[in-house]
Amino acid sequence: MDVIVVGGGVIGAAIAWRAARAGERVTLIDPGGDDPRTDDKASLVAAGMLGPVSESVFGEQDLLDLNLHAIERFPSFNAELEEATGHTTGLRTEGTLAVAYDSGDLAALDRLTDFRHGIGLQAERLSARECRKLEPFLAPNAMGGVFAKGDLSVDNRRYLAALRAAAAAAGVQRVTGIVTAVDEGQVAVAAPGESGTGPAADSAAGGPARVLTAHRIVIAAGHATRQLAGVPDAVRTAIRPVKGQILRLRHPGSIPPVLTHTVRAIVQGHDLYLVPRADGELVVGATQEERDDRDVMAGAVHDLLRDAQIAVPAVSELVFAEANAGLRPGTSDNGPILGPVTGTGGAAGGDGSLIIAAGHFRNGIMLSAITADAVTAILGGQAPHPAWGPFQPGRFRVPDRPPAAGVSLGGTASPGEATL
Amino acid sequence: MDVIVVGGGVIGAAIAWRAARAGERVTLIDPGGDDPRTDDKASLVAAGMLGPVSESVFGEQDLLDLNLHAIERFPSFNAELEEATGHTTGLRTEGTLAVAYDSGDLAALDRLTDFRHGIGLQAERLSARECRKLEPFLAPNAMGGVFAKGDLSVDNRRYLAALRAAAAAAGVQRVTGIVTAVDEGQVAVAAPGESGTGPAADSAAGGPARVLTAHRIVIAAGHATRQLAGVPDAVRTAIRPVKGQILRLRHPGSIPPVLTHTVRAIVQGHDLYLVPRADGELVVGATQEERDDRDVMAGAVHDLLRDAQIAVPAVSELVFAEANAGLRPGTSDNGPILGPVTGTGGAAGGDGSLIIAAGHFRNGIMLSAITADAVTAILGGQAPHPAWGPFQPGRFRVPDRPPAAGVSLGGTASPGEATL
Numbered sequence: 080m081d082v083i084v085v086g087g088g089v090i091g092a093a094i095a096w097r098a099a100r101a102g103e104r105v106t107l108i109d110p111g112g113d114d115p116r117t118d119d120k121a122s123l124v125a126a127g128m129l130g131p132v133s134e135s136v137f138g139e140q141d142l143l144d145l146n147l148h149a150i151e152r153f154p155s156f157n158a159e160l161e162e163a164t165g166h167t168t169g170l171r172t173e174g175t176l177a178v179a180y181d182s183g184d185l186a187a188l189d190r191l192t193d194f195r196h197g198i199g200l201q202a203e204r205l206s207a208r209e210c211r212k213l214e215p216f217l218a219p220n221a222m223g224g225v226f227a228k229g230d231l232s233v234d235n236r237r238y239l240a241a242l243r244a245a246a247a248a249a250g251v252q253r254v255t256g257i258v259t260a261v262d263e264g265q266v267a268v269a270a271p272g273e274s275g276t277g278p279a280a281d282s283a284a285g286g287p288a289r290v291l292t293a294h295r296i297v298i299a300a301g302h303a304t305r306q307l308a309g310v311p312d313a314v315r316t317a318i319r320p321v322k323g324q325i326l327r328l329r330h331p332g333s334i335p336p337v338l339t340h341t342v343r344a345i346v347q348g349h350d351l352y353l354v355p356r357a358d359g360e361l362v363v364g365a366t367q368e369e370r371d372d373r374d375v376m377a378g379a380v381h382d383l384l385r386d387a388q389i390a391v392p393a394v395s396e397l398v399f400a401e402a403n404a405g406l407r408p409g410t411s412d413n414g415p416i417l418g419p420v421t422g423t424g425g426a427a428g429g430d431g432s433l434i435i436a437a438g439h440f441r442n443g444i445m446l447s448a449i450t451a452d453a454v455t456a457i458l459g460g461q462a463p464h465p466a467w468g469p470f471q472p473g474r475f476r477v478p479d480r481p482p483a484a485g486v487s488l489g490g491t492a493s494p495g496e497a498t499l
Numbered sequence: 500m501d502v503i504v505v506g507g508g509v510i511g512a513a514i515a516w517r518a519a520r521a522g523e524r525v526t527l528i529d530p531g532g533d534d535p536r537t538d539d540k541a542s543l544v545a546a547g548m549l550g551p552v553s554e555s556v557f558g559e560q561d562l563l564d565l566n567l568h569a570i571e572r573f574p575s576f577n578a579e580l581e582e583a584t585g586h587t588t589g590l591r592t593e594g595t596l597a598v599a600y601d602s603g604d605l606a607a608l609d610r611l612t613d614f615r616h617g618i619g620l621q622a623e624r625l626s627a628r629e630c631r632k633l634e635p636f637l638a639p640n641a642m643g644g645v646f647a648k649g650d651l652s653v654d655n656r657r658y659l660a661a662l663r664a665a666a667a668a669a670g671v672q673r674v675t676g677i678v679t680a681v682d683e684g685q686v687a688v689a690a691p692g693e694s695g696t697g698p699a700a701d702s703a704a705g706g707p708a709r710v711l712t713a714h715r716i717v718i719a720a721g722h723a724t725r726q727l728a729g730v731p732d733a734v735r736t737a738i739r740p741v742k743g744q745i746l747r748l749r750h751p752g753s754i755p756p757v758l759t760h761t762v763r764a765i766v767q768g769h770d771l772y773l774v775p776r777a778d779g780e781l782v783v784g785a786t787q788e789e790r791d792d793r794d795v796m797a798g799a800v801h802d803l804l805r806d807a808q809i810a811v812p813a814v815s816e817l818v819f820a821e822a823n824a825g826l827r828p829g830t831s832d833n834g835p836i837l838g839p840v841t842g843t844g845g846a847a848g849g850d851g852s853l854i855i856a857a858g859h860f861r862n863g864i865m866l867s868a869i870t871a872d873a874v875t876a877i878l879g880g881q882a883p884h885p886a887w888g889p890f891q892p893g894r895f896r897v898p899d900r901p902p903a904a905g906v907s908l909g910g911t912a913s914p915g916e917a918t919l
Contacts (some may be wrong), residue, residue: 372751377804377807384798398794398795
């Protein structure tokens with residue numbers, strides 16, 4: 080069966096690989112490019128932390144169940160990926176050390192530890208001295224911490240490169256272009272540069288967009304899904320971009336690795352993480368802002384460096400390699416969106432041929448393996464893992480719009496959608 | 500007459516242009532490239548401030564006289580350059596505002612003001628309120644300042660590009676390569692990549708370096724001059740690299756220019772400058788370290804951003820565009836080196852055919868115009884401006900070397916120099 084996957088980040092590339100491996104004829108459409116300075120892919124800017132608990136919020140049981148399913152599946156998926164490609168993705172299993180710098184932080188870490196224990200995850204309370212034994216370069220004012228042995232991290236860029244290589248090896252055809260609109264079994268594709276970031280007027284105006292067809296279309300376009308004509312309004316309006324700014328530092332030859340575990344800390348009220356890579360890189364992140372620009376701001380770079388130096392003073396001796404900003408696909412309930420959709424107004428997906436796999440927010444890499452499994456199952460006529468149950472697109476409704484001045488209440492009209 | 504200029508930064512390019520314009524047949528040899536991340540040119544990393552006093556040290560009268568000659572000449576040279584090329588170099592004449600944040604700084608500024616007045620330069624003492632009238636985004640704790648009306652700034656990269664264009668238009672032939680050694684009327688050139696940063700063993704070993712000949716050879720290789728075989732030891736050992744790290748910020752569309760004048764300040768003991776560009780860039784600099792690597796360090800980026808935000812808090816709202824490091828050519832007496840040399844050991848310049856124009860330290864751009872004038876004069880058999888008198892290469896002597904352990908005092912043997 081012909082499948083088009085829209086979006087070549089970790090979600091789209093993972094789906095394309097696994098679907099092709101399951102026997103589908105897959106075309107992956109992506110604007111292309113690997114440069115985090117110019118290419119709009121949250122995958123390129125991520126830190127690659129895989130922690131099922133620290134990224135989720137207490138009480139979001141459905142999301143926690145999904146994350147636990149994800150972290151359980153990730154290592155075998157990654158092993159298959161490395162096996163299939165010969166690539167190394169830089170999976171690290173040393174675990175995460177959460178560090179507290181005052182008694183309030185320490186109390187919060189204790190609550191997190193109890194929570195982890197309650198759901199059967201490992202977590203070990205460490206004294207300040209034990210923390211420094213694990214990480215000798217920690218600032219001397221660290222008061223204590225919690226060591227989460229099961230948390231993983233992966234090199235996001237190596238992982239994405241491996242997924243692409245696996246997809247190519249499995250026969251996925253890659254098309255470089257910007258999808259401007261989708262409809263039943265069709266997508267309109269403009270060449271990069273012809274269209275802006277939004278759905279182009281070209282297609283409606285009969286412009287240069289070409290049309291590709293397939294039996295099933297999978298939308299894995301991250302935050303840009305909200306701008307894609309033909310995706311139901313309820314899904315589009317549920318997705319929002321959340322800007323994240325992140326630094327990549329490098330060890331000069333003369334300096335030994337300043338960290339061997341992922342370190343998390345709350346510094347001056349900011350949640351900070353430092354993720355070491357096998358190749359000597361140290362990722363420092365991340366800001367979280369409700370904005371949709373990808374500018375790296377002087378203030379954000381300053382704050383990240385200041386906080387990182389407070390947590391691990393030797394960070395000042397590292398080389399400043401990169402500062403980047405990306406847009407994560409947040410959703411209105413912070414959960415991902417996965418499953419077939421029925422289009423509103425008959426514009427798209429009336430027969431369930433349109434599948435959404437988007438809104439992975441800060442957990443795209445961790446969720447990529449089980450997202451690929453789930454979409455491959457759906458394409459093969461099977462049910463995805465039950466942990467996905469609460470994350471179907473149907474849970475969203477088009478929000479009521481505030482009435483225009485002088486107009487009576489009641490109308491929730493959708494905006495006109497471009498058709499092919 | 501045939502002239503080879505070694506080095507294509509602002510000094511080399513300015514010399515090449517003016518010498519060609521004066522009728523010489525000029526070849527400019529440079530490793531090439533314009534990317535400050537990879538190309539080793541102090542010109543690319545500079546801020547482009549042209550201030551005859553603030554960069555010099557009290558009491559260095561010879562250097563002050565040279566700087567005054569330089570700042571007087573620069574505008575007409577720049578006008579000729581813009582006229583010859585049609586380029587705009589971004590010369591700004593708004594002046595420099597030095598700001599004090601405590602009474603000690605204020606007293607230092609008063610001394611500087613007296614000094615400027617004593618040598619006939621403009622300088623106006625301003626109250627805090629007057630400072631903020633000139634620059635409304637200054638931090639509220641600024642105590643006062645001094646406005647130096649005559650100081651200039653220029654966009655270093657536009658200026659370099661214009662010099663290159665002018666040189667090309669005047670018939671200068673450009674050779675991309677790394678000069679590994681010089682001798683009477685000859686230079687050995689390796690292709691970029693064949694040689695490291697130092698003088699290659701290739702030439703001594705009869706490797707792939709090719710030899711170019713000319714009647715006169717001008718060495719304008721900045722800090723790399725110290726590594727050039729055939730340059731007299733006394734000159735080589737007088738030059739040292741001084742690392743500088745600098746930031747380039749950009750105004751997002753929504754923000755008006757945060758500064759219209761160059762602003763200097765001492766913040767937490769660090770000398771800071773902020774140089775606005777007509778195209779919306781704001782240059783923040785610079786560190787000064789006795790190191791010879793070009794790594795941008797996390798600690799330096801942090802400190803520059805912190806100090807800039809202390810001086811002008813709105814800096815946090817600017818886009819972080821670039822962080823770069825360059826190596827300025829310092830000298831043992833902080834003065835530039837200009838004039839013909841007589842080689843030691845007969846290796847080079849025995850007939851005065853070798854001319855040095857290097858060691859311009861932090862004032863390369865300001866001094867570039869008068870350096871080009873001086874070298875062109877020397878090539879034409881005339882005397883350079885008398886302000887250059889104290890800056891001839893002959894003022895340096897090979898330093899005594901510490902004796903090796905167990906060896907008696909007395910020997911100050913030069914190391915063997917590579918010959919072609």
